[in-house]
Amino acid sequence: xxxxxxxxxxxxxxxxxxxxxxxxxxxxxxxxxxxxxxxxxxxxxxxxxxxxxxxxxxxxxxxxxxxxxxxxxxxxxxxxxxxxxxxxxxxxxxxxxxxxxxxxxxxxxxxxxxxxxxxxxxxxxxxxxxxxxxxxxxxxxxxxxxxxxxxxxxxxxxxxxxxxxxxxxxxxxxxxxxxxxxxxxxxxxxxxxxxxxxxxxxxxxxxxxxxxxxxxxxxxxxxxxxxxxxxxxxxxxxxxxxxxxxxxxxxxxxxxxxxxxxxxxxxxxxxxxxxxxxxxxxxxxxxxxxxxxxxxxxxxxxxxxxxxxxxxxxxxxxxxxxxxxxxxxxxxxxxxxxxxxxxxxxxxxxxxxxxxxxxxxxxxxxxxxxxxxxxxxxxxxxxxxxxxxxxxxxxxxxxxxxxxxxxxxxxxxxxxxxxxxxxxxxxxxxxxxxxxxxxxxxxxxxxxxxxxxxxxxxxxxxxxxxxxxxxxxxxxxxxxxxxxxxxxxxxxxxxxxxxxxxxxxxxxxxxxxxxxxxxxxxxxxxxxxxxxxxxxxxxxxxxxxxxxxxxxxxxxxxxxxxxxxxxxxxxxxxxxxxxxxxxxxxxxxxxxxxxxxxxxxxxxxxxxxxxxxxxxxxxxxxxxxxxxxxxxxxxxxx
Numbered sequence: 264x265x266x267x268x269x270x271x272x273x274x275x276x277x278x279x280x281x282x283x284x285x286x287x288x289x290x291x292x293x294x295x296x297x298x299x300x301x302x303x304x305x306x307x308x309x310x311x312x313x314x315x316x317x318x319x320x321x322x323x324x325x326x327x328x329x330x331x332x333x334x335x336x337x338x339x340x341x342x343x344x345x346x347x348x349x350x351x352x353x354x355x356x357x358x359x360x361x362x363x364x365x366x367x368x369x370x371x372x373x374x375x376x377x378x379x380x381x382x383x384x385x386x387x388x389x390x391x392x393x394x395x396x397x398x399x400x401x402x403x404x405x406x407x408x409x410x411x412x413x414x415x416x417x418x419x420x421x422x423x424x425x426x427x428x429x430x431x432x433x434x435x436x437x438x439x440x441x442x443x444x445x446x447x448x449x450x451x452x453x454x455x456x457x458x459x460x461x462x463x464x465x466x467x468x469x470x471x472x473x474x475x476x477x478x479x480x481x482x483x484x485x486x487x488x489x490x491x492x493x494x495x496x497x498x499x500x501x502x503x504x505x506x507x508x509x510x511x512x513x514x515x516x517x518x519x520x521x522x523x524x525x526x527x528x529x530x531x532x533x534x535x536x537x538x539x540x541x542x543x544x545x546x547x548x549x550x551x552x553x554x555x556x557x558x559x560x561x562x563x564x565x566x567x568x569x570x571x572x573x574x575x576x577x578x579x580x581x582x583x584x585x586x587x588x589x590x591x592x593x594x595x596x597x598x599x600x601x602x603x604x605x606x607x608x609x610x611x612x613x614x615x616x617x618x619x620x621x622x623x624x625x626x627x628x629x630x631x632x633x634x635x636x637x638x639x640x641x642x643x644x645x646x647x648x649x650x651x652x653x654x655x656x657x658x659x660x661x662x663x664x665x666x667x668x669x670x671x672x673x674x675x676x677x678x679x680x681x682x683x684x685x686x687x688x689x690x691x692x693x694x695x696x697x698x699x700x701x702x703x704x705x706x707x708x709x710x711x712x713x714x715x716x717x718x719x720x721x722x723x724x725x726x727x728x729x730x731x732x733x734x735x736x737x738x739x740x741x742x743x744x745x746x747x748x749x750x751x752x753x754x755x756x757x758x759x760x761x762x763x764x765x766x767x768x769x770x771x772x773x774x775x776x777x778x779x780x781x782x783x784x785x786x787x788x789x790x791x792x793x794x795x796x797x798x799x800x801x802x803x804x805x806x807x808x809x810x811x812x813x814x815x816x817x818x819x820x821x822x823x824x825x826x827x828x829x830x831x832x833x834x835x836x837x838x839x840x841x842x843x844x845x846x847x848x849x850x851x852x853x854x855x856x857x858x859x860x861x862x863x864x865x866x867x868x869x870x871x872x873x874x875x876x877x878x879x880x881x882x883x884x885x886x887x888x889x890x891x892x893x894x895x896x897x898x899x900x901x
Contacts, residue, residue: 310335312379312396312409320442321386323419324491328372331379331396333409339400341375348392350410356397364389379409386417416442420493422482427499427532428474429573436469438484438493449487453495455480476502479532503574504531509567509581518658519559519587525552527567527578535569559587559617588659589616594652594666603741604644604672610637612652612663620654644672644702673742674701679735679749686752692726693751697735699744705737713748727751 315330335341346369347356359365365383373379379396395412399405418441428434438450452459452469459469471478481495510526517523527550529535539547542563546552554561564580597609612622612635624632626648631637639646649665682694697708710720713732719725727733732748 310400310405310407312398312407314396314409314413316413316445317411318414318416319445320416320418320440322440322444322448322486322489322491323387323417324385325486325489326382326384327386327415328380328382329394329413329415331373331409331413332377333379333396333398333407334377335398335400335405335407339402339405341398342401343399344371344373344375344379344396346371346379346381346394346396347408348394350393350395350408350412356395356408359394383415386415388417391415391417418442418444420484420486420491422484422493422496424482424496424498427501430474430476430500430502432474433470433472434474434498436471436482436496436498438467438469444486448489451485451487453483453485453492454478456483456495474500476500476505476530476532499532501532501571501573504529504535504569504571504576506530507535507567507569507576507578509565509578511581511583517557517583517585519557519585521557522553522555523557523561523583524554525565525567525581526550527552527569529567529569529576529578531569531571531573531576533571535571535575538568538570540566540568557583557585559585559615561585562617584617586617586658589614589620589654589656589661591615592652592654592661592663594650594663596666596668602642602668602670604642604670606642607638607640608642608646608668609639610650610652610666611635612637612654614652614654614661616654616656616658618656620656620660623653623655625651625653642668642670644670644700646670647702669702671702671741674699674705674737674739674744676700677735677737677744677746679733679746681749681751685750686754687727689753689755691753692728695725695727695733695735695749695751697723697725697737697746699737701737701739701741703739705739707738709736709738710734711736711745729753 312331312333319327319329321327329346333344345358345360347359350356359369360371368384370382370384372382379398381394383390383394393412393414396409398407400407421439423437423439425434436452438452450467467484469482469484479498479500481497483493483495485492507527507529510528512524512526513521525539527537527539529537529550537548537550538545539549539552546565552565552567562583562585564582566580567578569576569578591614593613595611595613597611602608610624612624614620614622614635622633622635623630624634624637631650637650637652647668647670649667651665652663654661654663677697677699680696680698682696685693687693695710697710699705708721708723709718710722710725711717711734712719713734719733725733725735730751730753732750734746734748736743736745
């Protein structure tokens with residue numbers, strides 16, 4: 264139905280036109296040419312708009328062409344033409360070319376004669392409206408609106424697909440729109456945004472036969488020569504796990520204390536459940552297996568198992584090689600029991616480390632050998648002591664606990680120690696002590712007197728009561744050894760008394776000598792007193808003639824030698840001496856004889872001291888500075 268704002272006139276003309284047609288039909292038959300003339304006259308004097316499509320289904324973001332034509336009386340002149348939308352009765356319709364939403368997208372392709380076609384670009388759902396063409400002539404009141412107009416529906420494309428399909432099945436995908444597209448189009452299919460060039464068809468369906476896992480992906484469709492592409496739809500192809508493998512991070516050397524992550528990658532649909540195994544033992548679940556503060560206990564082969572409802576698959580094994588410094592260091596001794604001198608002994612060092620450690624052996628802190636095994640052949644007591652092995656690699660070092668080599672051997676270096684003097688007085692005893700070097704220590708000692716076959720005593724110490732040559736023998740379970748001999752001398756009791764008298768007499772003689780020396784020093788001039796000579800003092804004391812009994816005991820005589828040394832320098836008042844300093848050496852010789860008859864009264868004992876002084880050669884060469892003085896002093900000691 265055509266509408267304008269002179270609807271009455273148009274309606275009247277339409278009625279008249281209809282009436283004329285009706286009247287023509289009711290009138291007697293006229294020639295056909297007459298009827299055509301009447302129709303042409305009516306068309307040339309009418310106003311109207313004609314649209315090619317009253318409904319258009321356009322694709323989102325595409326360009327739409329609305330084709331139309333219009334008519335008006337020949338005596339009229341077109342003043343203005345434009346398109347409007349959704350006209351309302353009683354209101355002047357707006358010109359879309361002046362609307363900011365359309366001004367850049369609307370293009371008038373017609374003219375002011377008969378063509379009123381337009382192009383609307385980049386249509387969206389907001390463009391779904393009724394669009395009408397309007398024209399105005401130069402005749403007053405001639406404004407024409409082509410209503411009803413063109414109804415525009417904007418649609419997008421949707422891919423219709425089953426959610427999942429099992430590998431080997433067939434599947435059909437459909438590219439659908441909400442309305443039937445006005446233009447016949449060619450469909451283009453995409454998988455994962457890449458066009459499937461071999462799948463161009465006017466049919467809006469895509470058929471996949473014997474689906475493979477490679478067919479899984481995101482599918483979308485579009486129309487050729489259109490920029491719009493439908494939203495992608497995921498096609499899931501389910502299949503059992505395939506190509507499972509493990510990744511280790513970090514991939515460099517793993518050191519004890521690091522953190523390590525194992526990742527399991529599995530190609531499966533639906534996604535597989537992941538389980539972790541270390542050398543066949545379950546250790547964890549999930550795609551990622553993390554180990555913090557890793558230790559040597561985590562070393563070994565790991566696998567992941569992928570499982571879904573279609574099947575399962577194991578990955579290849581990967582090895583975790585955890586490096587660490589030496590630990591658990593220990594030393595073992597090859598063989599057991601007692602180690603005797605002369606045996607062969609092997610020490611073995613055990614070390615837990617990665618990489619393997621270098622081994623060094625130490626005895627009491629002193630390096631002795633390298634290598635895991637330390638062998639000692641023909642062992643001796645010198646090898647006894649504490650041994651350690653040191654284990655070292657690039658991550659650190661550690662010492663083992665010490666082990667002791669206790670080498671047993673028979674007694675050696677056996678000797679006798681004399682507790683006191685080897686000469687004793689009759690009635691006393693002398694203790695002899697036997698010492699030895701042995702392992703285990705000697706517990707059995709035997710004492711022997713030379714020239715006697717049987718032992719004279721036992722035990723580590725022995726009391727000697729008589730003169731003779733004695734030795735000891737030390738015994739342990741490995742053998743025995745004897746010491747060298749020692750001599751013990753036992754004297755009679757008289758010698759003890761003689762020794763006491765000699766001691767008292769010697770003390771008196773020394774006192775006399777000191778008094779005489781002091782008196783002589785006072786009698787010297789000052790320059791002589793400062794010059795010391797070599798003095799020789801010979802003191803002898805005896806008690807007269809010896810009886811026969813005394814002669815028998817002359818070997819009891821005691822001799823004492825006293826040496827005094829003194830050094831001084833010659834000095835002269837006011838100037839230095841021209842001669843070299845001389846040294847003075849003093850010697851005191853005491854000879855003491857005593858009657859061995861201890862019963863004689865002390866008042867009958869006569870002792871004489873003879874003290875003589877001799878000058879040295881150096882003193883005699885300086886006679887001008889010295890006073891020759893010789894004297895003999897006799898004293899009686901009672």
